Amino acid sequence: MELLLVLAGVALGLTVAVVVWAACRSSRQSRPGTDGAQEVQILVRRGYVPNRVRVRRERPVRITFDRQENGECTEWVVFPGLGVASMLPAFRRTVLEFTPHTPGEFEFRCKLGACRGHLIVTA
Numbered sequence: 189m190e191l192l193l194v195l196a197g198v199a200l201g202l203t204v205a206v207v208v209w210a211a212c213r214s215s216r217q218s219r220p221g222t223d224g225a226q227e228v229q230i231l232v233r234r235g236y237v238p239n240r241v242r243v244r245r246e247r248p249v250r251i252t253f254d255r256q257e258n259g260e261c262t263e264w265v266v267f268p269g270l271g272v273a274s275m276l277p278a279f280r281r282t283v284l285e286f287t288p289h290t291p292g293e294f295e296f297r298c299k300l301g302a303c304r305g306h307l308i309v310t311a
C-alpha cells in the first residue's frame with residue numbers, strides 16, 4: 189500500500205514536471221510600442237508564456253502579465269536581480285514598467301519558485 193502511494197506520488201510529480209516543461213518552451217522578442225517602450229505580453233497559466241523574452245538595455249520595458257488562473261502559486265511575480273516585484277490579481281492584466289540598465293540574463297519567478305522565466309537584456 190505504501191509502495192502504491194509512493195508510485196502515485198512519483199507519477200504525479202512527473203506529470204507536473206511535464207506540464208511545467210511544456211509550458212516553458214516559448215521565447216519571444218519584445219515589440220516596440222508607440223511611445224518607444226518595449227512591449228511584452230506574458231500569459232500566466234501554469235507557467236509563463238513566453239518564458240524567455242529579449243529586450244534592449246536603457247529603454248523602458250512594459251510587460252503585461254495576463255494572469256488566467258487563481259491560486260497561490262503565480263499570485264506574485266518577482267525579478268530578484270532587478271528589484272522588481274508585483275502582485276498579479278487573478279484573471280486580470282497587470283502592467284509592469286521598468287528600464288533595465290545592465291545587460292544579462294535575469295530570472296523572474298512565481299511566489300513558490302515553481303514557475304520561472306528569463307528576461308534577456310542585450311546591450
Ligand SMILES: [Cu+2]
Binds near residue numbers: 261262298299300
Ligand atoms: Cu508558480
